[in-house]
Amino acid sequence: MSEDQRFSRRDLLKMSLATGGILLAGSGDPLLAQGAARVPTSEQAMGPFYPVLKPADQDADLTVIQGKPGKSQGQVIYLLGRVMNQNGRPLPEARVEIWQANSFGRYTHPQDANPAPLDPNFQGYGVSTTDGEGRYRFKTIKPAPYPAAGDWVRPPHIHFQVTAGSTLLVTQMYFEGEPLNEKDRILRTAKDLGSLMTKLTPPTKDLDPGSLVAAWDIILP
Ligand SMILES: [Fe+2]
Structure with missing residues (x-):
């Protein structure tokens, strides 16, 4: 019997809560993280807006820019989850990069022709390195939709590039229940649409009361 199997579901849930673990999206059952095979997170196009010039401030809090007093406009979300392999083994030291449009649907990128305003207090790009249990975490805002063609x-979506050892995944994460998801030409190309969806939930007590939580696990092939 493996070490994981010696724990009951109740024990695992208690451990998850005690360690600050959160019920993660994706499979719908956080306990699957403890060893069952999982479907890899689908790839998605990188798109044209990966930063050409990365901001000087590249931390995991995109809602403030170092040295500026203001805060980003929009709905604050805590974006967090774990990077794992297909067996549910957490991957420490994985590099998780995100980039996204602001709350008006505009990227801080010279090729973005959308006339929507820039937000001078929005970082637009950030990096988080997973901890010993494979966890990443960002504070950001929910991006707005934007015209494509x-x-x-x-x-609304957030771009991800995840690097763990020699494995690289480029993808996009979407928000469950958004009507525009139905016809999005990029999302519809995903091998497994469910693997790209997060669901916004109310914040836990330690987070800003007006924020929302977007939990999303990333399964590398
Ligand atoms: Fe995009």
């Missing part, structure tokens, strides 16, 4: 409007 013709009548195609991209749903």
